[in-house]
Amino acid sequence: MTNDEFPMTKEFLSPNDECKTCELAGRIGTFVLRPSFDIRHSDFVIVRTAVATLALAIGANTNGFAQGVSPNPPFSIQQEGESAWLVRPNGERFFSLGVCCVNQGASRQEFDSANPGYAAWQHYADSNRWAEADLKRLKAWGFTTVGGWSDFPAVRHCGAADLAFAPVLHIGSTAGAPWWDMWDPKIVQRMDEVAREQILPLRDDPRLIGYYSDNEIGWWNAILFKMTLEQSPTSGQRQRLIELLRQTYRNDWSELLRDFEPAPGVENWQELDRHGMLFLRPGGNGIRVERRFLTLLAERYYSLVHDIIRKYDQRALILGDRFQSFYYPEVARACARHVDAVSSNLNASWNDGSFARFYLETLHALTGKPLLIGEFYMSARDNRSGNQNSRGVYPVVVTQKERAAGFRNTLQALLKIPYVIGADWFQYYDEPTHGRFDGENFNFGLVDIHDRPYEALTRIAASLDLAGMKRQPARARPDASPGVPPAPREPLGEFEPTLALRRWDRERGFVQPISEFPLADLYVCWNEKAIYLGLYAQDVTEDTFYRDKTVRASDRAEWIVSVSGPDKPIRARIGAGLEPIIDEPTVRVANISGLNGNFRNIACMELPARLFGRDRFKPRDLIEFASTFVSHCRAYRVEWKGKFALRR
Known part of the structure; x- marks a missing residue:
């Protein structure tokens, strides 16, 4: 992967247009593509060609209007006790195990x-x-x-x-949504055409479960903000962003400057109305506005694809857009209002096939919908x-x-x-x-x-x-409430992706969060010398937020731990692919993180026994601690606290 930006044309691309840009967003979910930051023109053509080929190959007749109802009963989703089930037209409940x-x-x-x-x-x-x-x-x-x-x-x-x-329809990615102006009738019409070409030949098939609207769009907040501001002043998407900024800062330019740094040539609202870029000001709270804008875009996208799919198929299930092994809570909530099931691809957290507990639990808590795994x-x-x-x-x-x-x-x-x-x-x-x-x-x-x-x-x-x-x-899954399990021989060993924390007892060492929608897991273990805390967090950090593409320490994720001994909490700056910064010299921190496509922030903190007022730990000792994870730019917060006994 590369971390280069990916310019896109501001002009609408019809099926026969040549792409005006040589490099297309790798965060766009595309035909048979995994996320990549160097997807090029030919890959965009693959999406469009594949859509057209599928429609032609299966005999699409797109000359008539699409209204109508299939004579075959549809698949459905039903609740049986605590479990949600897919149900075949004949009434059989089943778990769908598919192959891409x-x-x-x-x-x-x-x-x-x-x-x-x-x-x-x-x-x-x-x-x-x-x-x-x-x-x-x-x-x-x-x-x-x-x-x-x-x-x-x-x-x-x-x-x-x-x-x-x-099937995956690629309704948005083929037409340029959500990156281009989703209020442009040409974009909406192209989304409609893409759906129509594929749905009409399929909708009467009794084996059809439903449709995924797209795959791994990513919803990268900084890129969407940037690409929207790059659009013309007539863009409905850009106009809505400017209106959001005006409302948030009450038309006070000086208030906006506390959170954003304008590009040269943008010195007031009138100039921003016409052109120009805004970047996050390090230490500010502009991320909150960017997340609100993400909510606006997600609501528009999901309402559009829902209505377009329902225009051509009134009964098949709408299965979401297969999140890219991470999600923004704002996007997940918007998605839930317009789908029958929420979908996400699942990149295992560890190479034994296990995955962080928060990922699906929080996604379900946010949406209240059944979940489908688009890929594992x-x-x-x-x-x-x-x-x-x-x-x-x-x-x-x-x-x-x-x-x-x-x-x-x-x-x-x-x-x-x-x-x-x-x-x-x-x-x-x-x-x-x-x-x-x-x-x-x-x-x-x-x-x-x-x-x-x-x-x-x-x-x-x-x-x-x-x-x-x-x-x-x-x-009920086990956790650390009955007692903290022993540490593996090398708690900080193999500290690399899919291996870090793998040998920990992450079931019995799981610390229950006190936050409602956690985007991180915390694990605890011990030996006679120290208490070890392991953190596995979702932390989406994009360098595009910043004018100089540099993430300052003030905006990096922060991990705060308080124990019963010291008067002040221990603070560590982690994430953004940089070395951890720790304010307590007796504490050791290991960290794996990255930028852009790398949205995992994995860390371990070694807390020596003397911080708890002990020379060494032994079974049945009681420990007490509180922990807080604050993600990039203070966007999300997860908290844990408790008193635990050490077990053999």
């Missing part, structure tokens, strides 16, 4: 022998035989659903095609496709046995969560040996590039009784 990218891979023309990838034509006489073989495999392996970016034309026309399906994945160094697993921060293990265990761990954890109704594995086949067009080169497949199944993983998938496991009564 069930397609034929590289064509004969696209195949590159120097960078070989999956190519169905090498193994099957035609697309029908490919579809029959693949669907037979997926059913035998226990999968129920064909997920995003699959070859729906071939799958739908296969005689054995009784698996459900849920795991890769291994030992693979038959030659994948190096080096272009991205995704969980990597050594062996296929470990990868299969990670798959099982993630899926079993999801099945225990009553409001999760489905999850899609990414993806059917491995990525090309040296990486796909954006460089991503992971062993994500159920099969390798030679069409051979990874049997350790597929055996586990086939062995799981999904409905039976989901019907098990929900049990």
Whole structure:
């Protein structure tokens, strides 16, 4: 990934226009793309071409008006006790286990022998035989659903095609929403066209669960703010932002200057009305206004896609836009008002397939909706496709046995969560040996590039009784209330992504937050020398907020810990990809964080026994502490406090 900005044209792109910019936002969820900060013109074309190809291939007739109701009963979501379920048209409740990218891979023309990838034509006489073989495999392996970016034309026309399906429409990303003016009739019309071309051929199919409107848009706050201010003064989106700023600061330019630094040439409201950029002033509270603007954009986007989908299909489920393994609370709340289920992709926090507890719990608390996992994945160094697993921060293990265990761990954890109704594995086949067009080169497949199944993983998938496991009564998860578990041998060891805190007992060491919508987990453990606190937080930090692209210490996330001994709390500045700053020399802090696409802030704090007034700790000792995490620019706050006994 690169951290470069990505200019976009301010002009509307029709399907036949050439893209006016050579580099497009990597934070845009695109066709078969994982987030990348160097997506180029050709990738945007892929989205538009894929949409058109899908519509044509499955026989879209777009000459008539789209109103009408399918004769087939729809899929639905129902509540049974504490659990939410997807329900088939015949009334059967099921957990949707899907697979993304069930397609034929590289064509004969696209195949590159120097960078070989999956190519169905090498193994099957035609697309029908490919579809029959693949669907037979997926059913035998226990999968129920064909997920995003699959070859729906071939799958739908296969005689054995009784698996459900849920396509990704790319309504927004194809038309430029939410980055361009969502009040521009041309943008809205293009969104309508994209939806219409895809929905009409699909809506009467009895296997259709519903539609994802987009994938991994990201909702990057700083980029959306910047791109909106770059629009013309006639832009409805820009005008609404200026009006929000005027209302917030009561038309007082001096008040705005406390929170923002204008670009040169912008010295008053009248000039800002016409042109110009604003940047966050370090130490100010401008982030609150930017989050309010994010709410406005999200409400507009979700209301638009809801109404557009319902215009062409009144009954299929609306499944959200598959958050990019993080979410802004403001966006999640707006989404909930316009969807049947909220969706998010899930990048495991650790390479054993486990994930931070707050992530889905808070998303559900914010939305009150059932959740779908749009993607989950795991890769291994030992693979038959030659994948190096080096272009991205995704969980990597050594062996296929470990990868299969990670798959099982993630899926079993999801099945225990009553409001999760489905999850899609990414993806059917491995990525090309040296990486796909954006460089991503992971062993994500159920099969390798030679069409051979990874049997350790597929055996586990086939062995799981999904409905039976989901019907098990929900049990309260353990936490640190009964006592703090012992620390691993090296509490600060392996402090790198997907490994830091992995060997901690994060179940019995989980500290319950006192905040209502936490965006972080806190864990505690001990040995005779120290108490250890582990923090796993969502902390979205963009350098685009600032004129010089530098995050000052005053705006970095802050971790504050108070213990019973010292008179003053311990304060650590963490995050933004910089070294931690700690105000207590006897305390050690380790930290992993980043900028832009890296939204995880992981830290460990070692608190020596003498800070608690002891020479050493022993079992049954009582400790008391309070902890606060304040995210970048003071946007969000999470608190914990309690008194705990140390257990063996």
